[in-house]
Amino acid sequence: xxxxxxxxxxxxxxxxxxxxxxxxxxxxxxxxxxxxxxxxxxxxxxxxxxxxxxxxxxxxxxxxxxxxxxxxxxxxxxxxxxxxxxxxxxxxxxxxxxxxxxxxxxxxxxxxxxxxxxxxxxxxxxxxxxxxxxxxxxxxxxxxxxxxxxxxxxxxxxxxxxxxxxxxxxxxxxxxxxxxxxxxxxxxxxxxxxxxxxxxxxxxxxxxxxxxxxxxxxxxxxxxxxxxxxxxxxxxxxxxxxxxxxxxxxxxxxxxxxxxxxxxxxxxxxxxxxxxxxxxxxxxxxxxxxxxxxxxxxxxxxxxxxxxxxxxxxxxxxxxxxxxxxxxxxxxxxxxxxxxxxxxxxxxxxxxxxxxxxxxxxxxxxxxxxxxxxxxxxxxxxxxxxxxxxxxxxxxxxxxxxxxxxxxxxxxxxxxxxxxxxxxxxxx
Amino acid sequence: xxxxxxxxxxxxxxxxxxxxxxxxxxxxxxxxxxxxxxxxxxxxxxxxxxxxxxxxxxxxxxxxxxxxxxxxxxxxxxxxxxxxxxxxxxxxxxxxxxxxxxxxxxxxxxxxxxxxxxxxxxxxxxxxxxxxxxxxxxxxxxxxxxxxxxxxxxxxxxxxxxxxxxxxxxxxxxxxxxxxxxxxxxxxxxxxxxxxxxxxxxxxxxxxxxxxxxxxxxxxxxxxxxxxxxxxxxxxxxxxxxxxxxxxxxxxxxxxxxxxxxxxxxxxxxxxxxxxxxxxxxxxxxxxxxxxxxxxxxxxxxxxxxxxxxxxxxxxxxxxxxxxxxxxxxxxxxxxxxxxx
Numbered sequence: 001x002x003x004x005x006x007x008x009x010x011x012x013x014x015x016x017x018x019x020x021x022x023x024x025x026x027x028x029x030x031x032x033x034x035x036x037x038x039x040x041x042x043x044x045x046x047x048x049x050x051x052x053x054x055x056x057x058x059x060x061x062x063x064x065x066x067x068x069x070x071x072x073x074x075x076x077x078x079x080x081x082x083x084x085x086x087x088x089x090x091x092x093x094x095x096x097x098x099x100x101x102x103x104x105x106x107x108x109x110x111x112x113x114x115x116x117x118x119x120x121x122x123x124x125x126x127x128x129x130x131x132x133x134x135x136x137x138x139x140x141x142x143x144x145x146x147x148x149x150x151x152x153x154x155x156x157x158x159x160x161x162x163x164x165x166x167x168x169x170x171x172x173x174x175x176x177x178x179x180x181x182x183x184x185x186x187x188x189x190x191x192x193x194x195x196x197x198x199x200x201x202x203x204x205x206x207x208x209x210x211x212x213x214x215x216x217x218x219x220x221x222x223x224x225x226x227x228x229x230x231x232x233x234x235x236x237x238x239x240x241x242x243x244x245x246x247x248x249x250x251x252x253x254x255x256x257x258x259x260x261x262x263x264x265x266x267x268x269x270x271x272x273x274x275x276x277x278x279x280x281x282x283x284x285x286x287x288x289x290x291x292x293x294x295x296x297x298x299x300x301x302x303x304x305x306x307x308x309x310x311x312x313x314x315x316x317x318x319x320x321x322x323x324x325x326x327x328x329x330x331x332x333x334x335x336x337x338x339x340x341x342x343x344x345x346x347x348x349x350x351x352x353x354x355x356x357x358x359x360x361x362x363x364x365x366x367x368x369x370x371x372x373x374x375x376x377x378x379x380x381x382x383x384x385x386x387x388x389x390x391x392x393x394x395x396x397x398x399x400x401x402x403x404x405x406x407x408x409x410x411x412x413x414x415x416x417x418x419x420x421x422x423x424x425x426x427x428x
Numbered sequence: 429x430x431x432x433x434x435x436x437x438x439x440x441x442x443x444x445x446x447x448x449x450x451x452x453x454x455x456x457x458x459x460x461x462x463x464x465x466x467x468x469x470x471x472x473x474x475x476x477x478x479x480x481x482x483x484x485x486x487x488x489x490x491x492x493x494x495x496x497x498x499x500x501x502x503x504x505x506x507x508x509x510x511x512x513x514x515x516x517x518x519x520x521x522x523x524x525x526x527x528x529x530x531x532x533x534x535x536x537x538x539x540x541x542x543x544x545x546x547x548x549x550x551x552x553x554x555x556x557x558x559x560x561x562x563x564x565x566x567x568x569x570x571x572x573x574x575x576x577x578x579x580x581x582x583x584x585x586x587x588x589x590x591x592x593x594x595x596x597x598x599x600x601x602x603x604x605x606x607x608x609x610x611x612x613x614x615x616x617x618x619x620x621x622x623x624x625x626x627x628x629x630x631x632x633x634x635x636x637x638x639x640x641x642x643x644x645x646x647x648x649x650x651x652x653x654x655x656x657x658x659x660x661x662x663x664x665x666x667x668x669x670x671x672x673x674x675x676x677x678x679x680x681x682x683x684x685x686x687x688x689x690x691x692x693x694x695x696x697x698x699x700x701x702x703x704x705x706x707x708x709x710x711x712x713x714x715x716x717x718x719x720x721x722x723x724x725x726x727x728x729x730x731x732x733x734x735x736x737x738x739x740x741x742x743x744x745x746x747x748x749x750x751x752x753x754x755x756x757x758x759x760x761x762x763x764x765x766x767x768x769x
Contacts, residue, residue, distance in 0.1 A: 051543075053661055056521070056541070056542065056543040057541055068586045068589055068590065069585040069586050069589050069601070070585070070588075070589045070592075070599065070600075070601040071601070072600065072601060072602055072603070073600065084589045084593060085589065085590075085593055150609075153613075154612060154616060157613065157616040157617070157618050158616055162617055163575070163617065163620075180616070180617050180618055181575060181600075181618070278564065278570075279562075279563055279564045280563055280564070280565055280570055280571065280572075280573070280574065280620065281572075281573065283573075286573060286598055294618070295602070372580065372604075372605045373604070373605055373606070373609060374604065374609065374613075375577075375580075375602045375603055375604045375609070375613070377603070381580060381603070381605070382580075384514070385514045385580040385581045385603075385605065386514075386580050386581055386585055386603065388514065388518075388581070389513065389514050389517065389580075389581040389582070390537065390586070391541075392517060392537075392538075392541055392542035392543070394518050394521075
């Protein structure tokens, strides 16, 4: 040691700078940064040169041009009011973004609910529940997602009746007819006075929240409990229903209508046109009611069922990660099993569950790009598929798409990080 | 498909890194590799399809084999890359394939904006519609409100949209990535109509549960000249592909077949002598050997032989050639090649 110190003191300033860990670190950082920047500059320059030499267009001017193709009716086309031959490529882009967000949103909700249920079942003392959950998890997570998507799509198609009939009717009053072209739902028409019902609902929510907050305060101060959940539920349902009744029911449901072969065809005013429906005319009458397409249903089923299998394992791991002493301690304090689960086990398990759960949400979002296989018009299908083939500007369009997935994923991750921070144990 | 989107990104990078070398001198690259990389479909009987033993066959495959025969004197010096409709142009412009011979329609947009060149037409097609016979429809004009299944990333989506808009009819378009799913969904009753090129309808109906229960409507709603495609900006390679196709067509016109090509080389007809390389230096002008067309015809055959072997009346596709637009121009069709002189 002594000799080393001696040799260091003899060195010039430059050598000692090289031995200084801070300076050395900085040097390598700068070298790396230069290399990375140079690499990307080289790629960019190469790309521009090659594109120019191939005579390809570049830039984002294509977004304003009219796209000439029709897109399957989905929430995206509904929101963007897209019509074939009028919609621009930018509209197509937004339709894709909306459809991707919609499938991800509903997929995440269903996968989370089912995943938590299956995860808890896997730890159940009931052999049948436990066995079923184990079977579910082992089957679904071990089959490739694309195959599952095809399976559900063709199961949905083959199981449903022909489009010439209103088909099977779901719902208590048969208000959800379903055939091979989709699940038909009544379209709500909001009449005058409906906004006051909405405001009443918001007020009821605030009231319920206030009661639960006061009840919590009181419990902390005096230890007396109050059934705030049930009271809140009553307030949130009863008060808006009363308002709805008072306003004279300001909501009409426009049901989807169907023609059978031989039914008279009506014109726009509901007058008979004197013609009867031939086989091609039979089926759903466009423009009335709403429809959920089988492509959406199949993709949603496949994504939710597949991801739920992974979430179930995460939930199981999370619950098992809570030491058994916690349950025993709660029991010793005379706390009931359901409150032990809600107030002792789950809050601690959530710390373990949330980070991997976030990855599953991100996976589901990215997996939704498999939609193209079964004709659901998500971003990859219509923008990177159809639109890219018409426009041919891979770099710009793939870049836009990558940005969308990046923003969706970062947004989900940011939300989950916030949620995670809230769920962390408060250490005192 | 997640990996498709990764593939797209990779191709974009590939375009950045590789295209500079790939597009400049394709012939030299091909010679260095020892084989022609040919982009084909993922399975369209008659055009490009794998048989039971895994060999690619079809009239589009024959174009690639002919180019390999012209360049190397060996029709088997070809490697095939199956491409979906939406991958094909990216694969070509990134240099992943040297020729795209995948029932691709020649349109102005593709020719002028995608950085591609169409080297000719090897099949004149048109878009048609197939419906179940039980639907009771005899004309496409009765299809108001129909659900239509098709492939994504093709001109068929545009044509069908144009047709229904022009006739003020409503419709629903269900666009799948791969033809197999289109057929399966149509067979399952998801759609009333299956639309694609008429040659494609003839090929894909063989995959239906009951091919006889479906009819092709009489309307042809588009012009679909199909042909091989190369990258723009490499005229040497473009000329090789164009003149290989022309040689096959000229051979048919001159009566040269794979069977008699060797004997015809000593023919007195100067046209045949120029084609087969016993007169003039046409092969060298292309950067090839003078017997280039001889190799093409003796190993792959002339255009008519290729047609009859893969899509003609005696194949499952039963696309009768006589009287159709795909007959030789001397028989009233559109198949015509510039002369070799």
